[in-house]
Amino acid sequence: MANLKVSIGKLELKNPVMTASGCSGFGLELIDFFDVSRIGALLLKGLTLKNREGNHYPRMAETASGMLNAVGLQNKGVDYFISHIYPSIKDLNCPLVANVNGSTIEEYVEVTRKIDELEDMAAIELNISCPNVKEGGMAFGVSCPHAGAVTREVRKASSKPLIVKLSPNVTDICEIARVVESEGADAVSLVNTFLGMAIDAEKRTPLLSTITGGLSGPAIKPIALRMVWQVSRSVKIPVIGLGGIMNATDAMEFFLAGATAIQVGTAIFKDPLIPVKIVEGISDYLERHHFTDINQVIGGLHM
Amino acid sequence: MARKAVTELTVVENKPFGSNQQMLVLQGEQELLPVFPGQFVNVEIPDNKEVFLRRPFSVFGYDKENNLLTLLVKELGRGSRSLARVERGRKLDLIYPLGKGFTLPAAGDRALAVGGGSGVAPLIFLATHAASFQIQIDLLFGARSATDHIPSGTIEQLTRCWFTTEDGTLGEPGLVTDHPVMKKLEVYNRVYTCGPLPMMRAVAAMAKAKGVNCEVSLENLMACGFGVCLCCIEPTVKGNLCVCTEGPVFNVNELLWQI
Numbered sequence: 026m027a028n029l030k031v032s033i034g035k036l037e038l039k040n041p042v043m044t045a046s047g048c049s050g051f052g053l054e055l056i057d058f059f060d061v062s063r064i065g066a067l068l069l070k071g072l073t074l075k076n077r078e079g080n081h082y083p084r085m086a087e088t089a090s091g092m093l094n095a096v097g098l099q100n101k102g103v104d105y106f107i108s109h110i111y112p113s114i115k116d117l118n119c120p121l122v123a124n125v126n127g128s129t130i131e132e133y134v135e136v137t138r139k140i141d142e143l144e145d146m147a148a149i150e151l152n153i154s155c156p157n158v159k160e161g162g163m164a165f166g167v168s169c170p171h172a173g174a175v176t177r178e179v180r181k182a183s184s185k186p187l188i189v190k191l192s193p194n195v196t197d198i199c200e201i202a203r204v205v206e207s208e209g210a211d212a213v214s215l216v217n218t219f220l221g222m223a224i225d226a227e228k229r230t231p232l233l234s235t236i237t238g239g240l241s242g243p244a245i246k247p248i249a250l251r252m253v254w255q256v257s258r259s260v261k262i263p264v265i266g267l268g269g270i271m272n273a274t275d276a277m278e279f280f281l282a283g284a285t286a287i288q289v290g291t292a293i294f295k296d297p298l299i300p301v302k303i304v305e306g307i308s309d310y311l312e313r314h315h316f317t318d319i320n321q322v323i324g325g326l327h328m
Numbered sequence: 329m330a331r332k333a334v335t336e337l338t339v340v341e342n343k344p345f346g347s348n349q350q351m352l353v354l355q356g357e358q359e360l361l362p363v364f365p366g367q368f369v370n371v372e373i374p375d376n377k378e379v380f381l382r383r384p385f386s387v388f389g390y391d392k393e394n395n396l397l398t399l400l401v402k403e404l405g406r407g408s409r410s411l412a413r414v415e416r417g418r419k420l421d422l423i424y425p426l427g428k429g430f431t432l433p434a435a436g437d438r439a440l441a442v443g444g445g446s447g448v449a450p451l452i453f454l455a456t457h458a459a460s461f462q463i464q465i466d467l468l469f470g471a472r473s474a475t476d477h478i479p480s481g482t483i484e485q486l487t488r489c490w491f492t493t494e495d496g497t498l499g500e501p502g503l504v505t506d507h508p509v510m511k512k513l514e515v516y517n518r519v520y521t522c523g524p525l526p527m528m529r530a531v532a533a534m535a536k537a538k539g540v541n542c543e544v545s546l547e548n549l550m551a552c553g554f555g556v557c558l559c560c561i562e563p564t565v566k567g568n569l570c571v572c573t574e575g576p577v578f579n580v581n582e583l584l585w586q587i
Binding site: 297 | 331332333334372378379380381382423548549550551552553554555556557558559560561562563567568573
């Protein structure tokens with residue numbers, strides 16, 4: 026069987042398939058379906074310093090080949106996570122990555138410090154791309170100075186591998202990627218959701234309580250793929266690709282475009298077993314094409 | 329064995345149930361996981377590329393011996409429309425069992441279940457299930473007209489079943505809340521309700537006023553159905569909770585309904 030191990034800086038993964046933050050809770054919902062030690066890493070639901078109830082209902086709208094969400098980082102806060110959730114997931118035998126959020130740099134840093142103390146937390150994903158919060162979130166991810174500043178401070182607050190999750194809602198995502206790389210990010214993950222909107226024409230009302238929300242699913246895959254390709258040629262750090270990956274073929278396209286690992290998000294809503302199916306599908310692809318190592322495929326697009 | 333599964337079941341029957349619903353009988357090749365009244369399944373909709381997400385349906389019937397799961401499907405949107413027209417022999421991909429169901433009445437309890445529309449499905453399952461433990465749950469169903477009601481003979485042999493119709497063509501004229509049984513709710517110590525939101529709120533308000541324990545089954549829009557997307561939330565005394573995992577059945581005292 027071909028080697029599936031990949032490295033994201035110091036973070037070594039048994040295979041390159043991660044769940045995407047906000048699409049697999051804290052892992053406990055997935056263990057009802059499969060043994061999570063079979064996937065590369067679990068990206069945990071976004072954490073904030075304090076409890077957040079998130080946005081009002083309705084938070085979801087189905088769209089053509091995808092969906093909009095406006096959850097708004099609902100979580101019980103990092104302290105609750107540490108005392109109530111972390112103890113029950115730290116021994117899942119799957120690398121855990123905390124997704125860190127804040128409305129100010131200070132909040133990002135404080136959450137990061139708390140996570141840094143958790144021995145069994147494999148890495149930190151700095152979320153500067155949530156489109157569904159009024160303060161912070163995407164505001165940090167759409168400007169080079171802000172993205173650079175928050176990355177610099179969070180970098181100082183933790184020695185764990187640092188992944189910065191980028192927003193696609195920018196003019197030049199490569200520019201942002203280069204800034205966070207220069208401020209010490211070990212990897213970038215892209216893309217978060219695209220800001221979108223849906224309207225009920227009959228009722229003449231928006232379908233989301235927040236009017237706008239984040240678009241995900243196969244509808245965004247070609248754009249995500251293009252951005253992964255562009256960013257992987259602009260930075261030296263590993264790129265983690267996500268955006269509409271529904272199956273192993275989609276995942277292979279992201280590897281070929283330059284991603285070292287991938288994240289599966291919205292596809293989990295349709296099939297909770299999809300992360301393991303993709304791991305198996307990647308193995309099959311490598312065997313079929315006579316590769317002995319996934320790393321032989323990364324960035325291997327023929328042009 | 330995992331407590332939930334993604335599985336394929338074969339449509340062994342798809343027939344009209346009353347004038348506006350279809351009854352889909354699904355069969356597994358292997359033993360099904362246990363399913364309780366009030367729980368639901370999340371179904372991948374066949375033959376419709378416009379439908380991206382699964383659609384949740386309450387379980388109407390569960391036959392462990394024959395590996396059968398039955399759903400009632402009312403055509404409300406593009407997902408249910410495609411599912412209602414699925415052909416016999418077709419395999420359906422579904423995630424099940426999902427959510428927390430109703431609290432069964434204890435022996436000696438007097439219970440009433442009030443429903444309307446597609447809300448009758450889990451209540452009939454509840455009454456059938458309870459009857460297997462020799463516990464009777466009275467039923468009260470409302471509809472616009474006689475033809476919108478469940479076909480006669482569905483449940484009457486197991487329990488009392490009262491009807492209301494807005495046009496007076498069956499049972500008491502008016503809404504379920506106009507039925508005489510609702511005026512003496514105090515004879516019950518449990519009320520269950522499932523159906524249109526205004527109906528559930530009215531029933532819950534009447535139960536609350538009489539101090540009767542009341543459970544409601546919600547059907548908020550959901551993407552995943554198993555607690556990871558956080559889209560189907562309902563505000564409760566414990567904050568926003570997922571209807572798919574903490575519900576769909578809630579005790580009305582947990583909800584922030586102003587009733």
